[in-house]
Amino acid sequence: MDYFEIFGLPRRLTLDEGALQRRFYELSRQHHPDFHQGASPEEQARALTTSALINAAYRALRDPIRRIEYLVRLEEGRDAKEGDGINPKAAPGLLAEMFEIQEALQEAKGGCLDEASLATLRVQRDGLTARCRVEDARLREALAQAWDTAAPAERPAALAVLREALATRAYLRTVIDDLNQVLGEGQEQHVAHHRH
Amino acid sequence: MSRIIGIDLGTTNSLVAYVDEGTGLPCVIADANGEVLLPSVVSFTPGGILVGRAARRALVRAPGSTIYSVKRFMGRGFDDVRDELRYFPFTVRATDGLLRLVAGDREVTPPEVSAVILRSLRERAEAHLGESIEKAVVTVPAYFNDSQRQATRDAGRIAGLDVVRIVNEPTAASLAYGLQRRRDGLIAVYDLGGGTFDISLLRVKDGVFEVLATNGDTHLGGDDLDRTIQVMFLDDIQSRHGVDLGGDAEAVQELRLAAEAAKIRLSTEERTVVTVPFDGFVYQREISRRELETLIEPFVARTLQPCRAALIDAGLGPADIDEVVLVGGSTRAPLVRRRVQELFGRTPHSQINPDEVVALGAAVQAHILSGGIDHMLLLDVTPLSLGIETLGGIVSVLIHRNTTIPTSAKEFFTTSVDGQRVVDLHVVQGERELAKDCRSLARFELSDIDPMPAGMPKIEMTFLIDANGILQVTARELRTGKAASIDVRPTYGLAEADVARMVEESFTYAEADVEARLLIETRTEAETVITHVERALRQAGDLATADERVHIARGLGELRQAREGTDRDLIRDKTTELNRITARLAEAMMDAALRGALGRSGAPALEGPG
Numbered sequence: 001m002d003y004f005e006i007f008g009l010p011r012r013l014t015l016d017e018g019a020l021q022r023r024f025y026e027l028s029r030q031h032h033p034d035f036h037q038g039a040s041p042e043e044q045a046r047a048l049t050t051s052a053l054i055n056a057a058y059r060a061l062r063d064p065i066r067r068i069e070y071l072v073r074l075e076e077g078r079d080a081k082e083g084d085g086i087n088p089k090a091a092p093g094l095l096a097e098m099f100e101i102q103e104a105l106q107e108a109k110g111g112c113l114d115e116a117s118l119a120t121l122r123v124q125r126d127g128l129t130a131r132c133r134v135e136d137a138r139l140r141e142a143l144a145q146a147w148d149t150a151a152p153a154e155r156p157a158a159l160a161v162l163r164e165a166l167a168t169r170a171y172l173r174t175v176i177d178d179l180n181q182v183l184g185e186g187q188e189q190h191v192a193h194h195r196h
Numbered sequence: 197m198s199r200i201i202g203i204d205l206g207t208t209n210s211l212v213a214y215v216d217e218g219t220g221l222p223c224v225i226a227d228a229n230g231e232v233l234l235p236s237v238v239s240f241t242p243g244g245i246l247v248g249r250a251a252r253r254a255l256v257r258a259p260g261s262t263i264y265s266v267k268r269f270m271g272r273g274f275d276d277v278r279d280e281l282r283y284f285p286f287t288v289r290a291t292d293g294l295l296r297l298v299a300g301d302r303e304v305t306p307p308e309v310s311a312v313i314l315r316s317l318r319e320r321a322e323a324h325l326g327e328s329i330e331k332a333v334v335t336v337p338a339y340f341n342d343s344q345r346q347a348t349r350d351a352g353r354i355a356g357l358d359v360v361r362i363v364n365e366p367t368a369a370s371l372a373y374g375l376q377r378r379r380d381g382l383i384a385v386y387d388l389g390g391g392t393f394d395i396s397l398l399r400v401k402d403g404v405f406e407v408l409a410t411n412g413d414t415h416l417g418g419d420d421l422d423r424t425i426q427v428m429f430l431d432d433i434q435s436r437h438g439v440d441l442g443g444d445a446e447a448v449q450e451l452r453l454a455a456e457a458a459k460i461r462l463s464t465e466e467r468t469v470v471t472v473p474f475d476g477f478v479y480q481r482e483i484s485r486r487e488l489e490t491l492i493e494p495f496v497a498r499t500l501q502p503c504r505a506a507l508i509d510a511g512l513g514p515a516d517i518d519e520v521v522l523v524g525g526s527t528r529a530p531l532v533r534r535r536v537q538e539l540f541g542r543t544p545h546s547q548i549n550p551d552e553v554v555a556l557g558a559a560v561q562a563h564i565l566s567g568g569i570d571h572m573l574l575l576d577v578t579p580l581s582l583g584i585e586t587l588g589g590i591v592s593v594l595i596h597r598n599t600t601i602p603t604s605a606k607e608f609f610t611t612s613v614d615g616q617r618v619v620d621l622h623v624v625q626g627e628r629e630l631a632k633d634c635r636s637l638a639r640f641e642l643s644d645i646d647p648m649p650a651g652m653p654k655i656e657m658t659f660l661i662d663a664n665g666i667l668q669v670t671a672r673e674l675r676t677g678k679a680a681s682i683d684v685r686p687t688y689g690l691a692e693a694d695v696a697r698m699v700e701e702s703f704t705y706a707e708a709d710v711e712a713r714l715l716i717e718t719r720t721e722a723e724t725v726i727t728h729v730e731r732a733l734r735q736a737g738d739l740a741t742a743d744e745r746v747h748i749a750r751g752l753g754e755l756r757q758a759r760e761g762t763d764r765d766l767i768r769d770k771t772t773e774l775n776r777i778t779a780r781l782a783e784a785m786m787d788a789a790l791r792g793a794l795g796r797s798g799a800p801a802l803e804g805p806g
Contacts (some may be wrong), residue, residue, distance in 0.1 A: 021401075025401070025402060025404045025573075028404070028573060028575060029404075029573055032573055032575070032663075033602065033662070033663050034361075034564055034565055034573060034574065034663065035570070035573075037360065037565045037566070037567070038566075038567065048602050048660070048662060048663075049602075049604070049660075051602045051663075052601075052602040052603050052604040052660060053604075055575075055599070055600040055601070055602065055603050056603060056604070058600070059599060059600065
């Protein structure tokens with residue numbers, strides 16, 4: 001049973017998040033170990049694994065980006081854990097653009113950057129963060145809809161587009177993380193995981 | 197189903213609660229003297245084990261055999277606590293990664309000490325409810341790791357309690373609030389206790405309490421504030437009286453308790469005077485709230501970063517939070533309230549007593565588990581990422597932090613050498629990339645693998661974190677379908693055999709005559725009063741009238757005599773009597789002390805920074 005099936009949903013990327021949450025709560029009320037405390041050990045063990053499965057399904061589907069990652073894994077028939085399988089990869093155009101930043105990053109790691117260069121890196125970091133947001137929005141909206149409306153024959157192409165966008169996004173986030181580290185600015189500058 | 201009680205096993209105080217079937221409401225259980233809070237202090241005296249108030253009194257007399265704040269040592273390794281050991285009057289040793297506390301002439305593990313506290317609460321509940329109690333829900337800080345949770349469960353077993361659920365303290369608090377007012381929204385629970393700090397963000401909707409993120413620091417609490425004040429006192433005594441009391445364990449404990457009391461008073465008063473009599477001089481110090489706040493500000497600041505991190509993990513901003521709830525005695529400090537208000541832009545509240553709310557919530561969860569409540573459901577998360585060490589010491593994360601529990605992850609392993617029969621695994625918890633920077637939980641040894649060429653066996657391991665936040669691991673070889681045998685070596689925990697032995701040994705304490713223990717407690721109390729009165733006479737005898745001095749001398753003599761006997765009631769009566777006779781003298785001493793302090797309050801040495 002895949003995660004979409006657990007919630008009785010079609011394999012679609014646009015979904016009613018409110019309804020998903022209600023269904024998650026309903027299933028949890030049925031299966032959570034708290035409500036099976038007096039049951040036999042076998043039933044308790046079943047409640048535990050079922051509940052773990054429901055939680056995993058909800059975690060994968062409630063967040064639009066994780067939902068796409070899960071769908072790509074599912075369509076490709078890979079049984080991988082969260083975060084696996086999408087290697088950070090820049091689109092060819094992006095790679096050339098990144099060359100300068102990567103070089104500055106290397107220098108900074110060696111500890112030889114002046115205030116002005118750091119300021120430039122900061123501007124670049126903010127630019128990439130904005131770009132990452134745009135990429136997120138494109139994935140969540142246009143690309144997700146494209147998948148949902150694709151005819152069966154168009155699906156492999158739609159899937160490839162999703163996959164590439166995920167790889168670009170992962171790449172951007174890695175560079176942003178590196179920049180933040182060099183700039184000594186922690187997590188707070190991160191593009192927070194969109195959730196609700 | 198038999199009754200399940202709810203226990204808040206705190207760093208400073210512990211409590212027990214249950215849900216009254218008649219009203220459906222949770223209530224805390226008081227002891228015979230009407231006291232709800234049981235100080236989490238255990239004293240190992242030659243005559244027997246003391247717990248609670250009696251043990252707390254023993255702190256000043258027998259600091260070397262009295263254990264407090266044991267929660268800080270639960271599930272810990274020596275390296276975790278090395279830095280703070282100098283502040284504790286008891287010695288701590290580590291053998292095989294397991295901490296042992298030296299109390300007098302015996303060595304005890306932290307779970308055994310916690311078990312004494314749990315047993316006392318269990319007996320209290322049994323006396324109150326008139327039935328035997330075998331099951332409990334016990335709370336822990338949300339940020340407790342697997343070892344700390346296991347240690348808590350072991351403590352329950354040693355105390356003869358089946359810990360049917362470990363619940364996170366802030367979530368328990370939210371249940372207590374949720375039962376009271378059914379209102380939906382996003383709630384932040386800020387829990388600053390005696391030794392630990394937690395922040396939990398929850399979505400409450402239609403009776404479901406869904407934790408979105410949690411963060412914290414299991415070594416940050418009221419204890420740290422007391423210690424800072426105590427260190428300031430020690431320095432002050434050194435400069436004003438030229439005495440270094442740092443090495444005097446009894447004096448340090450007196451100052452620690454005085455620091456705690458002053459901190460508590462300064463939550464409601466602008467300034468207060470601390471008076472601690474020592475042999476040869478009386479230490480007096482006025483302290484203002486401003487001065488206190490300067491001292492504790494760094495600790496309060498340390499709580500804000502986890503709050504921000506939790507907000508980020510939940511994908512929320514401070515403005516999204518509908519309600520901020522304060523839990524734990526340390527949140528009574530006005531500075532804490534101000535900083536929390538600034539962070540969330542909203543007035544925090546603590547309508548339910550912050551000392552009791554966690555125990556009440558534990559009782560609610562106990563009631564849910566026994567089927568008494570079916571409209572409420574708690575969905576908690578695991579606070580720390582769980583991973584395994586891979587090549588080069590890098591951690592491969594299997595379960596991310598803030599994942600709703602129960603949760604499970606599968607991982608496949610194989611062999612690297614032909615005929616290899618054993619595979620070793622190192623499981624860690626934490627957010628760092630290198631295994632050595634994370635918390636080592638256990639090493640697993642998969643053995644009895646059928647000899648095959650390298651890479652042929654396919655072993656599937658399932659890591660499951662249950663609703664207690666505790667890890668369970670199973671493994672099977674996929675080709676044969678055979679369950680692999682796993683040997684677990686917990687890095688910082690008790691082995692199964694240790695727990696069984698401790699359960700056995702604990703029966704001998706349990707069988708010890710209750711009357712004998714009560715006698716010890718009464719004698720201890722008498723001894724404390726005698727010590728205090730003798731010291732008062734030495735230092736301020738001139739404040740007493742001639743008549744009083746005669747009375748006091750007679751009272752002292754009678755109590756000393758009663759103390760030698762075994763008539764508990766007589767000892768108690770004589771103790772009360774001596775307290776009564778000396779009440780006026782005590783007041784006169786306090787007055788004199790206050791006059792002294794206030795009279796000199798213009799002197800720079802007594803001024804705070806503000």
